[in-house]
Amino acid sequence: MLACRGLVKHYATDKGTVEAVRGIDLDVPMGGYAAIIGRSGSGKSSLMAMIGGLSRPTAGQVRIDGADLWALREPEAATFRNRRIGYVFQFASLLPNLRAVDNVALPARLAGRLGHREAADVAAERLADVGLTDHFDAFPAELSSGEQRRVVIARALMNEPALLLADEPTSDLDEQTEREVMALLRAVSRDRRTTLVLVTHNLALAAEAEQIVHIANGVIVP
């Protein structure tokens, strides 16, 4: 389902080239759950960005359901991100001026796939799926961090993606909330048979994954 081959990422900086990812092969089967762990600066986010179509690899290939992600041209790549990939970011990533339901509807609306009404209906369903039935009309500032993260998960699921990517989605939450959000993420991805790739510092969480990928200095270590 997800197949990475020879992924390399270099950053050009003032102090020379940073080799953040130095040749990674990774396979995650359809509906699988992989946790990526590693020290800060080991290249986890760089890898995730390449997998998610957010950062062009210096070398290597990312295939999702057979499609060569980085061979797509811009509009097709945008559509691919929109339809096939869902992201749960580390930072607050909701548009502050949109209500929760409109934030969730955004991916469908951007694609022009659904009209305002239909998108709102589907978004309401997704919000219900993440347990936020009472907060459709709330603006992000009116929600707690945990609730905001649930809204982001609902948004990531809006277009029923094949691949769900989460880069430290719970690092700024308290332990209890982190457990709840993680349980939710697991549950929704299992229900929908969505492939889940998660970066985390929390080894206990990682231990629940079917596949643990340990990265150090830009390469996978056993």
Added chain:
Amino acid sequence: MRGFGSTRGLLLMLAVQNLGRRQTRTWLLVAAIALASAVTFAGVVAMASVTASMQVGLSRVGADLMVVNRDALTNITNALLVVEPTDSTVAADAVLRADIHGMAGFSAQRILRTDRSGFGAAGEPVDLIGFDPGTDFTILPWLSERLAGPMRPDDVILGGARDLPLGSKALIFGQSFRVYGKLARTGSGTQERGVFVQVVRFLALAPAIRDRLGSLPHMLEPDRVTGFLIRMGPASTELQARFALLSKIPDIKVIVGSALLTGIRQGLGMLLGGLVLLVVALSISTAMMVALLFSAIMAERRREFGLLKAIGARNGQIVGMALVEAALATAGGAAIGVIFGLLLLRLFERGLVHHLGEMGIPFLWLDGARTCGVAAACVVGAALVGMAGAFLPAWRMGRRDIHDLLGKES
């Protein structure tokens, strides 16, 4: 197709909300653009009006040169508004054929002075002047009142001393005309009591005139005219032009108008040209600042654009949203500015125009259609400036790695 429209609506809404999110800055920006466009709008309209008024005012001074037959008895008047009423004629194509350099324009006139004439039912004496509205520059500027719409072939214009009302019927050699307009009082006899007819219609009166007078005066022949009025271009002198005319056209007399006024006209033309350049330069520098400001505003939205791209917005959508946002703010500001500019013009009217009016100088406002044109140009221009400023940063962001856009560094 509905889906497409809905995406557009979404982007428009996001653009509006972005403006609403930073209200202080949005309002400051709108105010700055409003101020700039108010000044530009009011300045351009006022200057165009002043220019037009000047042109009319200066045209009223008359032509620089008059060309008539050598045998014509000329009674030198300081204002060359109409050529001398005389029986002698000049070839109708004389000036054109002479090909005089440095001429800004010329107009041929035919004048029939008759005492057994046909103006009105009683057939009172008249100076009947045949002129071409297309080339005329000395008669029409004196129009003080006229009917709406363009002058029709059966229309006449009356000198200021005649008092038939506009729209009434006037008989000329038994034929019926409509009074289209009236001139202001000029102080020049021929013009004061003259009756002005379009040249085509003037020539068509020939049979009626031959019946009445027994013979046909030469100026009613298509290839003869009574004389020409000539306006000089900015770089030439009457002396040169006069010499050229005399050497190229046989049997003529050249009469020179007031040299002083010719000089003033030429000088003012250059001054106004310079002022236009100044206004243009000022608007360009304002435009550059607004564009720069928008560049900065867009650069600040890096992360939000990155987020939208991550969840599937195409580059075109991002750029489109940035352009809509910039266009909304700048065009909105400009529209407010135009309204403000209209108020400024009202003040201008109260002051200067009133004073000029008291001195007997007419002030002609730019007509409504052109004023609307200037207003539209201000709004569209402002929108273009805003979009130009927003386009480059938005487009460049579209090409950057989304991961970089999402990065935490400012």
